[in-house]
Amino acid sequence: MENPLKKTCLHDLHVELGAKMSPFAGYDMPIQYGGIIEEHNAVREAVGVFDVSHMGEIFVSGPGAEAFVNHIFTNDVRGLSDGTILYGMMLYPDGGTVDDLLVYKEFAPDHYLLVVNASNIDKDYTWMLEQAEGFDVCIDNQSDAWGQIAVQGPKAEQAVVDVLGFPEAASLTFYTFCDCERDSRRVILSRTGYTGEDGFEIYACPELIRAWWKALMAAGVAPCGLGCRDTLRFEAGLPLYGDELTAEISPVMAGLGMFCKLDKPEFIGQEALATQKSGGVARKLVGIELSDKAVPRHGYPVELEDGTEVGEVTTGYRSISLDKSICFALVDSAYAALGTPLRVRIRKHTFPGVVVKKRFYQTRYKK
Amino acid sequence: MSKIVDGLLYRESHEWVRVDGNVAIIGVSDFAQSEMGDITYVDMPDVDDEVSAGEDFGALESVKTSSELIAPVSGVVVAVNEELEDKPELINEDAYEAWIIKVEMSDKGELDALLNAAAYAEIAK
Known part of the structure; x- marks a missing residue:
């Protein structure tokens, strides 16, 4: 049932x-x-x-809270001011992504709020509990409240x-x-x-x-x-867990290395990410802009001119704000440079495109 | 409640056919456009292409999804609705006015396998 x-x-x-x-x-x-x-x-x-x-709210508190959050989170929460928020990921030891999340430093010492994806609440909560051994923390999943x-x-x-x-x-x-x-x-x-x-x-x-x-x-x-x-x-170039980040797609592959502080003393997945950063990764996430109106969709193959398959689309749309057919795609790293010509197979035909920046739309945040 | 037009024939995959002599005028139903939402692109064959009953001849793209268009009959494409290239939203506005292709049928007997409006109404809900 x-x-x-x-x-x-x-x-x-x-x-x-x-x-x-x-x-x-x-x-x-x-x-x-x-x-x-x-x-x-x-x-x-x-x-x-x-x-x-539907999003998940998991509260972490206790004398070991800072050390614990920093252990499971790629960004660095040490010395984070009250009232500030960091984006980052939780990783498996091999660098694959458990989830991407926001960490809120609350207005009390040793108190954090972790906001996680709805689809991952149970998995994340279980993961946190499993990693908490040896840390003096209370982990409270209040998502339903x-x-x-x-x-x-x-x-x-x-x-x-x-x-x-x-x-x-x-x-x-x-x-x-x-x-x-x-x-x-x-x-x-x-x-x-x-x-x-x-x-x-x-x-x-x-x-x-x-x-x-x-x-x-x-x-x-x-x-x-x-x-x-x-x-x-x-x-806006923002990833969705399940498409651009998965247990198989690390933040380095997804181009989100800036949210992973390899200079921290340690965190789960750090070694794997360091290896990926120095040795390179097999595939990278890119943006592709097509010159046709056909719409690339999740799972469509990305090919070279000669038909060799070099990747696949993770998310694609006829962009509403830009009126262009664009997609994110995970492609062999050799073809990830800006300006690289690639083709996307859409049903019976392939359509020419070019690698562009993933932030298709100029964001307008209040800095 | 989606609109269903009497006198047309329907395929269960939500295409409609208006028969004009040996020519089948083909579009998609109001139910189909309503399920798709805002249609942004219509992938159409070229004139003189052959289509086969039960096989895809193109696709509709909405913001969220794409959906293959399945040919209700076999034959040769004699016209495509070029207006849809720039205005795919015409299908949302009136799915029975915005035809997609016209096919010179090779076997009018294939029409017998299609549904009438009443039978299609049972599916499109």
Whole structure:
């Protein structure tokens, strides 16, 4: 028997809005409301709101918390200021990726919040528990207790300040957060996102999340589904676990080495990454821009002019903001240099393309 | 509830056929466009290409997915709807107006294997 699909605290409101619902990471999630293009453009041009309550919140605390987080996380949390956030990965010893995640340094000594992908919550939590032996830490998976919305777009700050009543939002810079309180309940207001635009991710109890969602709808903020969440993150060059990062794809292969601090004393996967960095990797993640309107999709082969297969597409779209057919692809390292001509096989034909930077869209974060 | 037009024939893979003498005018159903969402590209054959019943002759691309177009009948392509090259969204606007290809049929008997509107209505829901 498969487990029944879980519902986020906003599920009935999505259904009421007429959202197209679909299973994702064990949840029945909204894929789109009006249409992906319309929602995508709302985030690029104004503001949209996503239900991301399915994401996982795992709290780590205790005298050994800093050492433990630094042991399982590729980025370096030593001396991290309260209220700052780091992006990075958890790795297997061979350098393959367990998950990519955000680490929040909370406003208390030895307290961290780890925000992980919905599809990986159970795996990550188990992994953390397994690695915790010898560390004096408490690992608390509170994923089911927290709702989360992401308010994204150039007008996100205005919406969060005016509609949701958080004047604190204006003073946050990208990858920082603050603790707020509403109705004696904790609220985490974070200037982060997954769209390439300025924006906020707000964590709170289901009751508050529901009230805010309704307020944002009443104010005309566009509800946005997982469909445009993927097109937006893709254009901004952001990886999705399962496509660009997997147990077989290390951050070095994915071009995310800058989030892996090899100069730290140690972390799981460090040796493997050091070897990959010095000795090179067999395959690398690249961006490819096609000169045709045909759309590359996950799993399509990448070929040389003579038909030799040298890789495959991990994510591809007809880009909404750029009106080009573009994709991420994992290709043999010999063909990963910018400007390399490659072809993508789309059904019966191959289409010419060229290796370009993965950040297809110029991101607009509030630094 | 998606729209189904009486008098057309349908394949269970959601293509429709309007018969005009020996020519089959082929498109996709309203149900198909609604399931796909915003259509961004129509991959079409060239005029004079041969198509075979049950085999793909092209594809629809929406933002999220691609879906192969399956030929309901066999024959030779005599026209493609070039308007769709620049305006694939015409299929979203009216799936029964926005035909995709016209095929000179080699075996009109193949039409017997297709569904009428009532039978297709049972599938498209």
